Amino acid sequence: MKKLSMHEALNQALREEMHRDERVVLLGEEIGKYNGVHYVTRGLYAEFGKERVIDTPISEESFTGVGVGLAIMGMRPVVEMMRMDFSLRAMDQIYNHMAKIRYMSGGRLSVPMVLRGPEGPGPNPGLTAQHGQQLTVLFAHCPGLRVVSPSNQYDAKGMLKAAIRSDDPVVFLEPGPLNNKQGDVGEDDYLVPLDRGEVKHEGSDVSLIGYGASVALCLQAARDLEHDGVSAEVVDMRCLRPLDMGPALASVAKTNRAVVVEYAWQSYGPGAEIVARLMAEAFWNLDAPVTRVSGQEVPLPYAANLEELSKPQVADIVAQAKATLR
Amino acid sequence: MSVQPQPPISGAAGLTPRQLTHRLRQMLAIREFERLGEQCFRDGLIRGYYHSYAGQEAVGVGFLNALDLSRDYVVDHYRDHGHCLLLGLDPEQIFAELFGRATGVSKGKGGSMHMYSPERHFLGGDGIVGGGLSVACGVGLALKRRANDPICVCFFGDGALDTGTFHESMNLASLWSVPTLYVCINNLYSMGTRVEDHSSLSQLVDRAQGYGVKTEQVDGQDVFATTAAAERIYQYMRQTKRPYFVEALTYRYQGHGIHDKALNYRTEQEEAQWHSRDPIQLLAAHLITEKILSAQQIEDLRQQIVAELQAKVERAKQAPQPDDAELKQDVLA
Numbered sequence: 252m253k254k255l256s257m258h259e260a261l262n263q264a265l266r267e268e269m270h271r272d273e274r275v276v277l278l279g280e281e282i283g284k285y286n287g288v289h290y291v292t293r294g295l296y297a298e299f300g301k302e303r304v305i306d307t308p309i310s311e312e313s314f315t316g317v318g319v320g321l322a323i324m325g326m327r328p329v330v331e332m333m334r335m336d337f338s339l340r341a342m343d344q345i346y347n348h349m350a351k352i353r354y355m356s357g358g359r360l361s362v363p364m365v366l367r368g369p370e371g372p373g374p375n376p377g378l379t380a381q382h383g384q385q386l387t388v389l390f391a392h393c394p395g396l397r398v399v400s401p402s403n404q405y406d407a408k409g410m411l412k413a414a415i416r417s418d419d420p421v422v423f424l425e426p427g428p429l430n431n432k433q434g435d436v437g438e439d440d441y442l443v444p445l446d447r448g449e450v451k452h453e454g455s456d457v458s459l460i461g462y463g464a465s466v467a468l469c470l471q472a473a474r475d476l477e478h479d480g481v482s483a484e485v486v487d488m489r490c491l492r493p494l495d496m497g498p499a500l501a502s503v504a505k506t507n508r509a510v511v512v513e514y515a516w517q518s519y520g521p522g523a524e525i526v527a528r529l530m531a532e533a534f535w536n537l538d539a540p541v542t543r544v545s546g547q548e549v550p551l552p553y554a555a556n557l558e559e560l561s562k563p564q565v566a567d568i569v570a571q572a573k574a575t576l577r
Numbered sequence: 578m579s580v581q582p583q584p585p586i587s588g589a590a591g592l593t594p595r596q597l598t599h600r601l602r603q604m605l606a607i608r609e610f611e612r613l614g615e616q617c618f619r620d621g622l623i624r625g626y627y628h629s630y631a632g633q634e635a636v637g638v639g640f641l642n643a644l645d646l647s648r649d650y651v652v653d654h655y656r657d658h659g660h661c662l663l664l665g666l667d668p669e670q671i672f673a674e675l676f677g678r679a680t681g682v683s684k685g686k687g688g689s690m691h692m693y694s695p696e697r698h699f700l701g702g703d704g705i706v707g708g709g710l711s712v713a714c715g716v717g718l719a720l721k722r723r724a725n726d727p728i729c730v731c732f733f734g735d736g737a738l739d740t741g742t743f744h745e746s747m748n749l750a751s752l753w754s755v756p757t758l759y760v761c762i763n764n765l766y767s768m769g770t771r772v773e774d775h776s777s778l779s780q781l782v783d784r785a786q787g788y789g790v791k792t793e794q795v796d797g798q799d800v801f802a803t804t805a806a807a808e809r810i811y812q813y814m815r816q817t818k819r820p821y822f823v824e825a826l827t828y829r830y831q832g833h834g835i836h837d838k839a840l841n842y843r844t845e846q847e848e849a850q851w852h853s854r855d856p857i858q859l860l861a862a863h864l865i866t867e868k869i870l871s872a873q874q875i876e877d878l879r880q881q882i883v884a885e886l887q888a889k890v891e892r893a894k895q896a897p898q899p900d901d902a903e904l905k906q907d908v909l910a
């Protein structure tokens with residue numbers, strides 16, 4: 252194990268996969284000569300050259316479509332959105348092409364591509380309304396995509412490698428707030444599966460269920476709860492489509508209580524889906540209503556106090572967890 | 578390098594000495610505003626993004642002074658501080674927005690890229706490249722229904738030509754005969770990518786051909802050239818209700834944003850070449866030659882502007898943050 256930042260872990264995954272498989276090519280804005288604004292592709296242009304690390308103009312819709320075209324021709328494109336907000340420009344290619352070509356062709360074609368980029372309010376503050384959105388649900392809603400979001404550096408590397416090797420189109424959502432944060436990363440060639448959630452911290456009184464950047468909030472809340480004599484278990488739902496409910500169901504069978512935590516807007520979001528599944532599949536195990544802590548349903552505001560208020564708060568997770576125990 | 582700064586500065590575009598002095602004042606104010614703003618960023622007063630307009634002043638000065646703000650409107654991209662100043666927004670309120678204060682032009686909710694002033698007919702900066710282009714077509718279409726032949730001016734960078742919305746907007750504006758002027762501020766770089774590396778044609782004016790829209794290139798360092806072009810183009814647009822496309826050749830002095838030091842993608846030689854045709858210096862030289870102002874008077878003017886702006890920074894710093902209850906205001910009507 253080695254301490255790496257999230258972007259360094261992702262960079263390692265890309266480098267290893269590019270060495271392993273020459274069909275892997277990268278496309279995106281400022282990813283090559285400029286080395287990537289969030290550093291994920293740093294050094295790769297120098298190492299692999301412009302045929303494999305392709306700098307694109309600001310043409311998100313079309314370079315995503317180019318990714319689809321490369322993929323159906325047997326390449327393994329990894330398309331970067333400088334920020335996931337800009338994928339809104341590419342939604343037609345994502346929804347109507349990337350996600351559907353396999354099905355529409357009766358399984359005769361596949362689209363082994365990865366669309367990746369940072370989402371949510373970070374790494375730095377002040378990203379504001381059009382650059383710091385958490386749009387996870389838009390992808391997770393669409394059949395034909397795999398949608399994953401790692402919560403730590405170790406998973407980030409293993410999951411990105413698995414995503415590149417997958418024969419399916421994968422939307423790989425990098426938690427923006429964690430981009431520069433460090434953690435342990437394996438130095439070997441390991442994969443983390445794209446269809447398995449994981450318990451990140453064991454506990455017995457209440458389950459804190461999150462994905463992506465919200466897992467770090469859950470872990471902090473679990474530490475705070477421990478001081479107050481409450482044992483919280485943290486479940487990382489890192490695979491959102493297909494959604495792996497296994498660890499969450501097992502956890503709730505043990506704790507009988509759950510709080511679902513996300514940066515996203517609450518209404519209709521991934522958290523809503525998780526709660527609905529818990530109601531359907533864990534109803535008889537629950538001793539309290541499942542509650543939620545989410546981002547406020549407003550565009551990301553600029554002012555420091557408003558920005559902070561708009562994000563899910565650890566104190567609220569703690570309070571909600573305790574409320575389920577009353 | 579395909580695009581070279583063009584040498585001499587043209588006539589005086591029929592401007593009186595007073596008007597010339599006013600324009601110099603405006604350019605100095607933008608330059609000094611950005612200098613102070615970047616300092617405030619480094620001091621931790623501003624967060625997130627900061628895109629400086631320093632170096633590009635003559636574009637805004639030419640195209641915005643020639644507008645008639647009793648009827649015309651402006652749609653902008655994220656590099657918007659200079660345009661806000663030219664449209665008469667109070668620098669104190671712009672600083673307050675940059676500091677995230679309740680007295681900011683957008684109540685502290687928008688930040689650097691999202692200044693708005695409906696009163697001054699400024700319909701916003703925009704953080705999405707090319708995002709304003711179709712909006713500006715809609716604004717132009719609405720204006721066309723009004724008396725007085727109003728027009729809309731839309732600013733964006735060379736990078737925006739690579740978006741689909743640019744081409745769709747040009748087609749719509751021409752098809753429906755919309756009085757919107759598209760001003761492409763070609764500062765040679767889209768973030769760290771040179772025009773030749775992001776555009777199939779490096780003469781961007783050529784990429785606006787094919788829609789039946791009149792186009793031209795203008796020297797964006799030369800305030801007389803931008804002024805003359807603006808006046809001529811606005812007259813044409815008011816008469817014909819047609820769109821128009823301008824490529825203004827200029828250079829941004831700072832990196833793309835405050836975090837970009839512009840070190841690895843442009844040469845010192847290139848920077849020096851553009852600084853040697855600095856838009857403020859060119860106008861100042863003219864004013865000195867014509868004995869309208871002396872070098873000392875210009876320096877005094879600059880210092881007076883700095884002092885005024887500094888006072889505004891101090892007042893903006895004293896302004897309160899938005900009330901917490903503002904968080905949920907303004908989401909819906």
Ligand SMILES: Cc1ncc(C[n+]2csc(CCOP(=O)(O)OP(=O)(O)O)c2C)c(N)n1
Binds near residue numbers: 340704768
């Ligand atoms: C749709 C979209 N894609 C990418 C970005 C990120 N981005 C912001 S500005 C920029 C470069 C734009 O350059 P240009 O249009 O030339 O304007 P300039 O910054 O030079 O004024 C990029 C890639 C964005 N804001 N929106």
Ligand SMILES: [Mg+2]
Binds near residue numbers: 763
């Ligand atoms: Mg540019």
